[in-house]
Amino acid sequence: MRRALDSLQPPLMMTFPSPSSWMIRHMGAEGLRLERKYAVLIREEQRLGRLVSYVGNKEVPLLRLYRYKEAFAFRLVEELIARFGIGRPEDCVLDPFCGMGTTLLAAALRGIPAIGIDRLPVAVFIAQTLPLFFQIQPGEIRAAYGKLKRMLPRVPPAEIAEDVEIMKVAFPENTLQALRRWKAAIEALEPPLREIYRLLFFAILEPCSYTAKDGQFLRLRRSKKLASPDDALLAKVMEAEEDVLRIRALRWELREPSLWTAILGDTRNLHSISFPCAPTALITSPPYANRYDYTRTYSLELCFHFVRDFSELRALRHSLLRSHIEARLDPSEKAPHPAVQETVDFLKEQKASLNNPRIPEMLTAYFVDMRKAIQEWGRVLVPGARAAIVVDNVRFAGRLLPVDLILCEMSEEEGFQVEEILVARYKGNSSQQMGRYGRIPVRESILIWRKRP
Numbered sequence: 001m002r003r004a005l006d007s008l009q010p011p012l013m014m015t016f017p018s019p020s021s022w023m024i025r026h027m028g029a030e031g032l033r034l035e036r037k038y039a040v041l042i043r044e045e046q047r048l049g050r051l052v053s054y055v056g057n058k059e060v061p062l063l064r065l066y067r068y069k070e071a072f073a074f075r076l077v078e079e080l081i082a083r084f085g086i087g088r089p090e091d092c093v094l095d096p097f098c099g100m101g102t103t104l105l106a107a108a109l110r111g112i113p114a115i116g117i118d119r120l121p122v123a124v125f126i127a128q129t130l131p132l133f134f135q136i137q138p139g140e141i142r143a144a145y146g147k148l149k150r151m152l153p154r155v156p157p158a159e160i161a162e163d164v165e166i167m168k169v170a171f172p173e174n175t176l177q178a179l180r181r182w183k184a185a186i187e188a189l190e191p192p193l194r195e196i197y198r199l200l201f202f203a204i205l206e207p208c209s210y211t212a213k214d215g216q217f218l219r220l221r222r223s224k225k226l227a228s229p230d231d232a233l234l235a236k237v238m239e240a241e242e243d244v245l246r247i248r249a250l251r252w253e254l255r256e257p258s259l260w261t262a263i264l265g266d267t268r269n270l271h272s273i274s275f276p277c278a279p280t281a282l283i284t285s286p287p288y289a290n291r292y293d294y295t296r297t298y299s300l301e302l303c304f305h306f307v308r309d310f311s312e313l314r315a316l317r318h319s320l321l322r323s324h325i326e327a328r329l330d331p332s333e334k335a336p337h338p339a340v341q342e343t344v345d346f347l348k349e350q351k352a353s354l355n356n357p358r359i360p361e362m363l364t365a366y367f368v369d370m371r372k373a374i375q376e377w378g379r380v381l382v383p384g385a386r387a388a389i390v391v392d393n394v395r396f397a398g399r400l401l402p403v404d405l406i407l408c409e410m411s412e413e414e415g416f417q418v419e420e421i422l423v424a425r426y427k428g429n430s431s432q433q434m435g436r437y438g439r440i441p442v443r444e445s446i447l448i449w450r451k452r453p
Contacts, residue, residue, distance in 0.1 A: 030339035034405035042421045049425030051076035061243040066203045068100040077106035084386045094279035096267035101127030103283045108259040113277045116262040121306040122298050127262035129199045132192035134254040145237050151185040158183035161303035164310045170209040178229045204232035205300040268372040278382050285390035289366045293324035322365035329361045336371045343401050350397040378415040387449040393442045404445040420448040
């Protein structure tokens with residue numbers, strides 16, 4: 001049976017009936033066409049389900065120090081590197097949405113040069129900081145804690161983006177002042193301890209606040225029990241000290257600093273990037289078309305270090321890949337694929353059923369941006385390069401949008417051959433959608449492409 005149609009049988013079974021009005025209603029004619037086109041390339045590999053999420057990194061040295069919840073697992077990168085047979089002297093891995101640097105770490109530990117690019121400054125900072133742990137001797141981080149704590153009464157509170165609304169309500173006043181003093185003291189350290197302590201400091205902001213990174217928002221939880229900054233930072237310091245020992249016990253080595261490059265940039269336009277090597281493979285996961293706004297999720301970190309005020313935060317928001325509902329769509333921009341246009345037209349007729357009327361504009365902008373990204377990948381990757389892209393399908397107002405298949409077809413127009421579509425897991429729908437439209441499994445997939453010669 002063709003696997004492309006296997007994933008959509010309602011409500012729970014993973015087999016699909018013959019074409020019917022049900023399929024057209026929930027997918028649209030273009031969505032059904034794509035399912036038929038790629039049926040022979042889709043196969044389930046659900047053992048990868050745990051590896052397409054951050055959960056797999058919770059016990060991995062260094063990667064566990066900061067909760068970057070959009071990351072995929074270290075083991076997934078290891079497996080993809082093995083599948084692609086990467087490791088020749090000429091190989092180089094590109095991650096154009098590098099996040100905290102999971103791909104870079106997995107590649108560099110195997111002696112493979114890796115280049116990471118991201119537009120979110122806190123993500124790039126973490127990716128740039130992780131290799132510094134290989135320079136640290138056991139006990140150094142712990143020794144610096146006492147020095148910093150003695151400095152606290154003497155340092156003025158660090159400047160933050162105080163006019164951002166979440167900063168006014170995220171912390172009790174005494175906690176906020178303590179955090180600002182810790183931040184000021186940390187800035188007095190010399191590299192690389194300064195950068196390492198910044199990372200550990202960012203990691204304690206959520207547990208010290210009333211906030212929780214939950215879905216597409218940074219939600220307030222007034223009943224939450226808050227950690228004290230002193231205790232939270234000390235616990236994180238001890239965790240980091242343990243990791244310094246663990247990477248030695250595991251014989252992890254970063255043979256050359258040049259193996260690891262993390263750049264603040266935009267994958268929609270890579271012309272300004274000076275690549276230290278020609279990428280022969282791409283392993284990444286773009287933001288999903290699910291309305292998540294990274295400048296909200298990571299607003300505490302951004303406001304403590306990367307932006308000075310709300311205007312800078314808003315400018316950053318509008319510079320990211322447009323996967324969120326505040327995406328601005330130019331009147332000249334049109335949906336770059338017929339399945340997107342079909343869904344956008346459907347959703348415009350169903351605006352009363354949408355929990356945000358800007359979802360059609362967001363979807364159009366998202367795929368415009370993803371086409372630009374794919375064009376750039378096709379330009380910078382060497383002929384024959386392999387690519388693995390982790391993506392998630394979405395459902396709005398009952399309409400299922402096969403993001404994985406749309407990106408595959410767009411990639412074919414930009415010089416790629418689609419080799420496989422691996423279904424890592426099936427995800428449920430929101431309770432609101434299920435109550436109104438029924439439960440339909442939504443694929444989370446790993447797209448395997450090869451750049452044509």
